[in-house]
Amino acid sequence: MKRRHLPGAAGLVLALLLIPAVLLLGGRLPAPLAGLMERFSLFSMQMDMPDQAVAQLRDRLAPDLKETPQPQPDPLPAQQQEDSPEADPPAPAAQTSPAGQPAQQPPDIPEAYRGTLQQGDYSGSANGVTAALNPGFVRNYTSLSLKEIAALAQREPAIAIDPQSGEPQVLIYHTHATESYEPYDTDVYDTRNTWRSLDDSENMVAVGDVLAAALEDQGIRVIHDATQHDYPSYNGGYERSAKTVQQYLEEYPSIQVVLDVHRDAIQPEEGVISKPVVEIEGKKAAQLMIISGVDDGTLGMPNWRENFAFAAGVTRAIENRYPGLCRPIFFANRKYNQDLSTGALLFEFGSNANTLEEAKYSAQLVGEALGEYLIALAAGN
Numbered sequence: 001m002k003r004r005h006l007p008g009a010a011g012l013v014l015a016l017l018l019i020p021a022v023l024l025l026g027g028r029l030p031a032p033l034a035g036l037m038e039r040f041s042l043f044s045m046q047m048d049m050p051d052q053a054v055a056q057l058r059d060r061l062a063p064d065l066k067e068t069p070q071p072q073p074d075p076l077p078a079q080q081q082e083d084s085p086e087a088d089p090p091a092p093a094a095q096t097s098p099a100g101q102p103a104q105q106p107p108d109i110p111e112a113y114r115g116t117l118q119q120g121d122y123s124g125s126a127n128g129v130t131a132a133l134n135p136g137f138v139r140n141y142t143s144l145s146l147k148e149i150a151a152l153a154q155r156e157p158a159i160a161i162d163p164q165s166g167e168p169q170v171l172i173y174h175t176h177a178t179e180s181y182e183p184y185d186t187d188v189y190d191t192r193n194t195w196r197s198l199d200d201s202e203n204m205v206a207v208g209d210v211l212a213a214a215l216e217d218q219g220i221r222v223i224h225d226a227t228q229h230d231y232p233s234y235n236g237g238y239e240r241s242a243k244t245v246q247q248y249l250e251e252y253p254s255i256q257v258v259l260d261v262h263r264d265a266i267q268p269e270e271g272v273i274s275k276p277v278v279e280i281e282g283k284k285a286a287q288l289m290i291i292s293g294v295d296d297g298t299l300g301m302p303n304w305r306e307n308f309a310f311a312a313g314v315t316r317a318i319e320n321r322y323p324g325l326c327r328p329i330f331f332a333n334r335k336y337n338q339d340l341s342t343g344a345l346l347f348e349f350g351s352n353a354n355t356l357e358e359a360k361y362s363a364q365l366v367g368e369a370l371g372e373y374l375i376a377l378a379a380g381n
Contacts, residue, residue: 002224106184115191117353119275122287122327130328133312135319137328142294152305153312159256159343161378163219167254172212172261173225174204175241179263181356195352200226207349208261210360214367220374223248242337257343264289264351275353278324286350286358288366289327290315296333306342317373322365
């Protein structure tokens, strides 16, 4: 079951409000008012125009316009910068062929805009900062000891899946729905790419569709919400998606699992992006990173232990079936709406360096393993 909510047309409303002013002044505006209208027009058009067009308008008005600095995210490890609630990247359509289909061959990228794309296996341990789940790992960014984490990972998840009820059991949504992927499987990328798309066949909604279908195929009813909470404004996405989740939980108390589906962004150095990938059954799959937040006493997240127990169980289930598909669980003092349920997690399918096909293949595999795990939980196994 997919639910969609479309963004409002703020630009149209603003234009309708300004038209009467123009008519009352005989169709011609005094210079000060004309300048003001042009500034309002630029603001409104930013909601719908591609970045290139907005940039041209901004250059033309540069002498009169002052940029407002965007708030910066708290420092995070490199792989988590993309999912800070306060970043503000643009959301243009991803590059496609004239027929609207993803291009199969990379274009000739000018030398000045060529970046290096590295691919590698990001599963496994990392210099003593991880705890073993056997199989799988946890990367620890908290004050908890690895021994404490290992003990928490053995807890039983506090969820009660009932596939036979006919009611929704899983909610899939996207705080950052417009995140997208590299259009080509190559070792060079275009540094001008923003890895954003409003086209739901190219962004995280497409990945969520595959994950939802894999769960539905095993008899687990899923609601997939396709709201683009990060458009037209990226800022405040988590607050908006939290309201969406709360509405679904109130409407469907049967929901036990709440998954926020994203993709990562890994940039080890300037001009280089990294692609976490593993080959499974002869095909490349984008590696999955599960984020499970911890409450350091300031986040109001009493369910974090239950969420982590679920994350550990899911990781073991995936790794038992598809070894190497999971990166270590990202375990940090972060909320990410995980205060809303005892089965709330954030899934990162690959990074911006992966292709959409690699991410969708991973979602299929994860859906199969997750569904099997949830059915086993329902059976008490």
